[in-house]
Amino acid sequence: xxxxxxxxxxxxxxxxxxxxxxxxxxxxxxxxxxxxxxxxxxxxxxxxxxxxxxxxxxxxxxxxxxxxxxxxxxxxxxxxxxxxxxxxxxxxxxxxxxxxxxxxxxxxxxxxxxxxxxxxxxxxxxxxxxxxxxxxxxxxxxxxxxxxxxxxxxxxxxxxxxxxxxxxxxxxxxxxxxxxxxxxxxxxxxxxxxxxxxxxxxxxxxxxxxxxxxxxxxxxxxxxxxxxxxxxxxxxxxxxxxxxxxxxxxxxxxxxxxxxxxxxxxxxxxxxxxxxxxxxxxxxxxxxx
Amino acid sequence: xxxxxxxxxxxxxxxxxxxxxxxxxxxxxxxxxxxxxxxxxxxxxxxxxxxxxxxxxxxxxxxxxxxxxxxxxxxxxxxxxxxxxxxxxxxxxxxxxxxxxxxxxxxxxxxxxxxxxxxxxxxxxxxxxxxxxxxxxxxxxxxxxxxxxxxxxxxxxxxxxxxxxxxxxxxxxxxxxxxxxxxxxxxxxxxxxxxxxxxxxxxxxxxxxxxxxxxxxxxxxxxxxxxxxxxxxxxxxxxxxxxxxxxxxxxxxxxxxxxxxxxxxxxxxxxxxxxxxxxxxxxxxxxxxxxxxxxxxxxxxxxxxxxxxxxxxxxxxxxxxxxxxxxxxx
Amino acid sequence: xxxxxxxxxxxxxxxxxxxxxxxxxxxxxxxxxxxxxxxxxxxxxxxxxxxxxxxxxxxxxxxxxxxxxxxxxxxxxxxxxxxxxxxxxxxxxxxxxxxxxxxxxxxxxxxxxxxxxxxxxxxxxxxxxxxxxxxxxxxxxxxxxxxxxxxxxxxxxxxxxxxxxxxxxxxxxxxxxxxxxxxxxxxxxxxxxxxxxxxxxxxxxxxxxxxxxxxxxxxxxxxxxxxxxxxxxxxxxxxxxxxxxxxxxxxxxxxxxxxxxxxxxxxxxxxxxxxxxxxxxxxxxxxxxxxxxxxxxxxxxxxxxxxxxxxxxxxxxxxxxxx
Numbered sequence: 001x002x003x004x005x006x007x008x009x010x011x012x013x014x015x016x017x018x019x020x021x022x023x024x025x026x027x028x029x030x031x032x033x034x035x036x037x038x039x040x041x042x043x044x045x046x047x048x049x050x051x052x053x054x055x056x057x058x059x060x061x062x063x064x065x066x067x068x069x070x071x072x073x074x075x076x077x078x079x080x081x082x083x084x085x086x087x088x089x090x091x092x093x094x095x096x097x098x099x100x101x102x103x104x105x106x107x108x109x110x111x112x113x114x115x116x117x118x119x120x121x122x123x124x125x126x127x128x129x130x131x132x133x134x135x136x137x138x139x140x141x142x143x144x145x146x147x148x149x150x151x152x153x154x155x156x157x158x159x160x161x162x163x164x165x166x167x168x169x170x171x172x173x174x175x176x177x178x179x180x181x182x183x184x185x186x187x188x189x190x191x192x193x194x195x196x197x198x199x200x201x202x203x204x205x206x207x208x209x210x211x212x213x214x215x216x217x218x219x220x221x222x223x224x225x226x227x228x229x230x231x232x233x234x235x236x237x238x239x240x241x242x243x244x245x246x247x248x249x250x251x252x253x254x255x256x257x258x259x260x261x262x263x264x265x266x267x268x269x270x271x272x273x274x275x276x277x278x279x280x281x282x283x284x285x286x287x288x289x
Numbered sequence: 290x291x292x293x294x295x296x297x298x299x300x301x302x303x304x305x306x307x308x309x310x311x312x313x314x315x316x317x318x319x320x321x322x323x324x325x326x327x328x329x330x331x332x333x334x335x336x337x338x339x340x341x342x343x344x345x346x347x348x349x350x351x352x353x354x355x356x357x358x359x360x361x362x363x364x365x366x367x368x369x370x371x372x373x374x375x376x377x378x379x380x381x382x383x384x385x386x387x388x389x390x391x392x393x394x395x396x397x398x399x400x401x402x403x404x405x406x407x408x409x410x411x412x413x414x415x416x417x418x419x420x421x422x423x424x425x426x427x428x429x430x431x432x433x434x435x436x437x438x439x440x441x442x443x444x445x446x447x448x449x450x451x452x453x454x455x456x457x458x459x460x461x462x463x464x465x466x467x468x469x470x471x472x473x474x475x476x477x478x479x480x481x482x483x484x485x486x487x488x489x490x491x492x493x494x495x496x497x498x499x500x501x502x503x504x505x506x507x508x509x510x511x512x513x514x515x516x517x518x519x520x521x522x523x524x525x526x527x528x529x530x531x532x533x534x535x536x537x538x539x540x541x542x543x544x545x546x547x548x549x550x551x552x553x554x555x556x557x558x559x560x561x562x563x564x565x566x567x568x569x570x571x572x573x574x575x576x577x578x579x580x581x582x583x584x585x586x587x588x589x590x591x592x593x594x595x596x597x598x599x600x601x602x603x604x605x606x607x608x609x610x611x612x613x614x615x616x617x618x619x
Numbered sequence: 620x621x622x623x624x625x626x627x628x629x630x631x632x633x634x635x636x637x638x639x640x641x642x643x644x645x646x647x648x649x650x651x652x653x654x655x656x657x658x659x660x661x662x663x664x665x666x667x668x669x670x671x672x673x674x675x676x677x678x679x680x681x682x683x684x685x686x687x688x689x690x691x692x693x694x695x696x697x698x699x700x701x702x703x704x705x706x707x708x709x710x711x712x713x714x715x716x717x718x719x720x721x722x723x724x725x726x727x728x729x730x731x732x733x734x735x736x737x738x739x740x741x742x743x744x745x746x747x748x749x750x751x752x753x754x755x756x757x758x759x760x761x762x763x764x765x766x767x768x769x770x771x772x773x774x775x776x777x778x779x780x781x782x783x784x785x786x787x788x789x790x791x792x793x794x795x796x797x798x799x800x801x802x803x804x805x806x807x808x809x810x811x812x813x814x815x816x817x818x819x820x821x822x823x824x825x826x827x828x829x830x831x832x833x834x835x836x837x838x839x840x841x842x843x844x845x846x847x848x849x850x851x852x853x854x855x856x857x858x859x860x861x862x863x864x865x866x867x868x869x870x871x872x873x874x875x876x877x878x879x880x881x882x883x884x885x886x887x888x889x890x891x892x893x894x895x896x897x898x899x900x901x902x903x904x905x906x907x908x909x910x911x912x913x914x915x916x917x918x919x920x921x922x923x924x925x926x927x928x929x930x931x932x933x934x935x936x937x938x939x940x941x942x
Contacts (some may be wrong), residue, residue: 127630134634134922135641136914138877139895143645143911146899182391185352190459191379191409194372201394223762227881230764231896246765253772264765272760279756 020284027280030273037270041090050080052087053238063256073258075248084245085263091241093270095156096221100214102160107167108210114168115175116198122172129165137162138224145233155234159221167210167217174206212281219274226267242267292463292495293326293349298358300341300348318344320519321358323590326463331489331496333510335503335542341519342499343387346465349497350382351375380409383456387467389448393440399451400436406458425454429484446477453484457492464489465497470505482509503542507531512596515539518571521590525597535599537576570602578603624927631923638915639691642908643684691912697905701898706909709894714913716786717883717890719802721875723810725868728817733861735818736825740860743830755819763878767812767885774808781808784887809886813878817871824867829860869925873918 022028040047050070056062056078064074072081114125141158148154178184179202187197226243228234235241242263249259300319318341326332334342348355351367360367367378386392393402403422407413413421426433429450440448449469456464466485470478486509489496500506506513513530515523515538523536534540570588573579580602588600690697696706739751775783782788782805787798832838833856841855880892887893891910898906 130630131634131637134915134919135638136873136876136911136918138880139911139914142880142895142899143642143907146902146904146907147645182386182388183394185347186384186386186392186455187394187405189350189352189379189382189384190406190455191376192405193376204396205394219760223760226762227764230762231881231884233896233899243762243764246762246768250768253768254776257772260765260768264762264769267762267765268760271762272757275756275760 017284021280024280024283027277027283030276030280033269033273034277037089037266038093041086041093044083044086044090047086048080048083050083052079052084052240055079063252063259066258072262073256075245075256075259076252081245081259081262084240085242085266088240088242088245088263089266089270091152091235091239092222092225092243092267095152095159095225095235095241096218098156099159099163099221099225100217102156103164103217104167104210104214106160107164107169108171110164111168111171111173112175112198112203112206115172116179116194116202118176118179126172129168132162133165135162141228142233145228150233150236152235152239155225155228159224163217163221167213170209170213171206174209175202178202178205208285212278212285215274215278215281219271219278222267222271222274290328291325292328292362294359294361295322295324295326295349296359296361297321297323298345298348298360299356300344300353301356318519319348319355322516322519322521324514324521324524326495326497327512329493329495330511331486331498331509333498333500333506333513334516335500335506335513336516337501337542340516342516343467345516346384346467346497346499350379350384350465352384380459381461382463382465383459383461385449385452385456385464385466385469387469388472389445389452390441390472392452393448395439395441397440398436399431399438399440399443402440402451402455403436403458406455409459421458425458428457428488429454444477445473446480449473449477449481450484453481453488457488461494463495463497465499467499468501469498470500470502478505485509515542520571520600522572522601523599524590525593525599529594529597533593533597535593535597535604536572536601537578538572539599541575570600572601623930627923627926631919634919635916638912638919639688640684642911643687647680696909696912699898699903699906701901701903701906706905709906710891710909710913713889713891713894713910716888717876717879717892720806720809720813720883720888720890721879723806724814724817724875724879725871727810728814728821729864731814732818732821733825733864735822737829737857739822739826740829740833743826748826751822755822758815758819761815763812763815764881764885766815767808767882770808770812771885781805784885786888805886809882809888813875813882816874816878820871821864821867824864825860828863829856832856832860866925866929868928869918869921869923872921876914876917 044052048071056074058078061074061078062076064070064078066073066081070080070082072085075081075084110125110129114122114129140162144154144158184197184201187201188194192200222242225234226241226246229241229243230247232244232247235244237244245263246260249256249261249263253260298319299317299321301315301317303315320341322345324332334345336342344353347353349360351372355368358368362378362381367375370378397405400422403425404418407418407421407425422436423433426435431447431450431454435443435447435451440451443451449472469485470481473481482505485496485498488494496509498506498509507527510527512524512526514521515530515536517538523530523534523539530539531543534543568587569585570576570579570583573583576583583602586602588602590598590600591604592598593604694707696710698704699706699709702709735751735755739748742748771783774781784805786802786805788801788805838856876891879888879890880895882888883890883892884896891913895907895910897903898910
């Protein structure tokens with residue numbers, strides 16, 4: 001039957017959501033910017049003839065001003081900054097997106113279990129969450145980084161395990177309120193199993209706040225990762241991220257302002273875009289802050 | 290024949306804490322309720338809001354877990370079963386929820402709502418299921434083209450019908466209707482009442498009809514149970530209750546149909562927040578006839594006449610320590 | 620009431636203990652002998668043996684844990700390799716320096732945030748409210764370290780108005796007034812940059828709670844009685860809107876500490892953040908663990924204070940409704 005099944009419902013919801021989201025002009029512009037950036041960083045090899053880590057002539061090609069040849073100039077090793085910024089962006093975005101994906105998954109599962117089982121399980125889990133929240137994330141990250149040589153994988157894990165708590169709280173609150181709602185009771189009353197009720201009725205209805213918080217979290221993670229890389233305890237050379245490129249330009253602020261300024265501008269634009277997308281999502285879903 | 294035997298069913302809510310479990314915070318919502326539901330009857334459960342009607346109904350269906358008691362169905366105590374063992378029984382008991390606008394998953398269409406219920410019967414093939422979906426809609430007089438709509442797009446009466454359809458889709462024996470008419474206007478109310486009566490006859494259902502609307506109860510009920518602060522305080526046939534109500538509270542309820550602003554029926558916050566005790570008649574603080582005796586002893590649920598019981602000291606002839614006087618006009 | 624506060628204090632102690640335990644686990648998880656992270660190659664064999672004995676590495680793990688716990692909680696964090704003196708004295712100085720920065724930031728962001736928030740609430744849904752909102756979003760999206768570099772290159776390197784780092788000028792003459800003035804000059808840039816995200820949070824919070832309060836029945840009643848708008852705002856609404864703000868204090872602390880780690884490093888401000896990062900590069904483990912612990916302790920105490928303040932602010936808790 002054409003009216004049966006789940007696809008139709010999701011289509012309806014998507015359509016209604018898009019109708020609202022399309023009205024959010026700034027969010028749409030930001031979304032296109034992010035998409036464009038994503039494509040550019042992924043296919044950076046096709047956009048520029050330069051390699052991000054190949055050094056140029058150290059005499060003639062150091063600290064060149066932005067020009068038609070090097071759109072963003074060159075750094076102290078004569079490396080093309082345009083290709084480096086795109087490459088660093090790829091690293092920064094990949095880390096931030098992975099962290100958010102991982103943190104949201106952890107938070108979602110944690111919050112669902114705590115909220116659904118309630119009672120002692122919930123109490124213990126929430127106490128643990130409070131404990132984790134009291135832990136100074138950046139200091140923990142720094143300690144671990146000091147013990148193990150940082151690589152993107154460790155960085156992703158560390159950033160994820162220190163940033164899932166907010167999501168878990170959101171999800172738990174949603175699940176708690178949903179589980180006593182009449183439609184959930186009704187589904188249980190029909191004889192549907194607990195697991196099915198959880199997956200079919202509670203989970204889909206608790207996703208909206210997570211959906212809204214995701215872009216904001218991506219922004220936050222880009223900022224945190226770039227700060228760590230800037231301090232030298234994040235992404236390590238020969239790899240580069242926006243934060244570590246800014247660090248390269250730290251000592252030549254006057255002679256070669258572009259080395260520090262341009263990747264920073266990219267961070268600002270990207271984070272701002274994610275935040276505006278988040279605002280747009282919130283507006284179009286009618287969630288009050 | 291008794292379909293369902295409820296014995297000393299209680300539900301107590303307590304504030305649980307990881308470190309301490311305080312006794313003070315306990316709230317007894319349903320207090321040792323015993324009630325037989327007879328096959329094929331419409332049993333009405335009346336009482337003001339907060340009396341524990343809905344919790345009792347949900348506890349019977351184990352939508353909230355009862356704290357203690359027994360529910361005997363076909364010789365089996367349903368409360369002895371664990372959640373998983375109980376699940377197959379759920380089909381036999383269905384509930385129509387109080388707020389039709391909250392009883393549907395906002396992401397489901399009418400078709401999805403019904404097919405989810407119909408799928409609970411695993412014997413049906415895909416074809417049969419679609420046929421059955423249409424049948425259910427027909428049964429509650431909803432048009433087929435509602436299938437693609439969302440419940441929130443329907444009117445209150447239509448939502449109520451859909452609720453009935455969903456409940457009946459799993460072919461239950463016993464149906465609980467929790468205030469099915471409270472959110473509807475007068476005309477639609479009549480429609481829904483007629484629908485329930487007709488379906489009951491047609492499908493041979495047993496119905497527990499929860500309401501505070503004594504007019505509606507008078508129309509549909511065979512027997513009536515009156516609930517006050519978590520206890521059943523009077524039980525009898527329709528004529529027993531409407532003709533010879535014994536408990537002052539029942540009388541007060543009946544009175545309030547005719548005289549809205551009656552002095553005796555005035556419910557104040559003070560009355561409702563009066564704590565439930567285990568050493569006095571719960572109604573004593575509001576009862577005009579209450580004596581010192583009522584405030585110090587719980588009345589028994591005594592038989593008045595065959596099938597008619599009430600929990601009031603004034604009618605417990607057998608008791609040696611009777612209240613001093615039986616109020617005039619009783 | 621005692622019960623509530625007692626419970627919070629007990630819980631805080633549990634958290635502190637948990638953090639200590641986790642720290643202990645981290646040391647023992649590290650590759651190699653736990654002693655090796657404390658001992659650097661250039662130290663002679665005699666010292667090595669002493670340190671090993673001091674750490675009690677030959678004893679069972681549980682006993683080691685208890686000994687370590689005892690030393691740590693009595694403030695004996697060991698000797699810092701890179702500073703060549705007691706960790707507690709290094710941390711003492713650094714904490715004081717960080718405190719100067721963070722207190723200034725906290726007060727500054729509070730003043731600006733409350734004013735902006737009030738203004739936005741009074742003008743809500745107008746153009747100025749929207750521009751404030753956009754500005755806040757922008758503040759929130761700025762990487763502090765980058766902004767710091769940009770402002771340093773403008774105000775310090777190009778214009779020469781403000782120092783580019785450190786807490787005080789190398790050659791400092793004059794009396795106390797000059798010294799204070801010098802310190803303020805050094806504080807301006809780091810404090811301003813660090814406070815931007817907090818201004819954003821505070822403003823949003825104040826705006827939101829003020830709008831909430833203004834929508835309440837008693838305010839509407841007051842308006843209906845014909846009380847002037849400003850009088851309502853300052854007499855009734857503001858008090859009730861700002862009280863919840865005190866509870867944010869505890870929530871700011873982790874972010875404030877995290878932010879100062881970054882800003883202190885850009886401005887070479889000799890506080891906890893800078894000490895920690897330097898310790899990481901020097902693999903100065905006693906120092907790292909100690910700063911970690913102090914930071915955690917600060918956050919726990921901050922949360923405790925904010926819980927207690929919350930208790931006084933919210934009568935619903937005071938009446939014993941929420942455990």
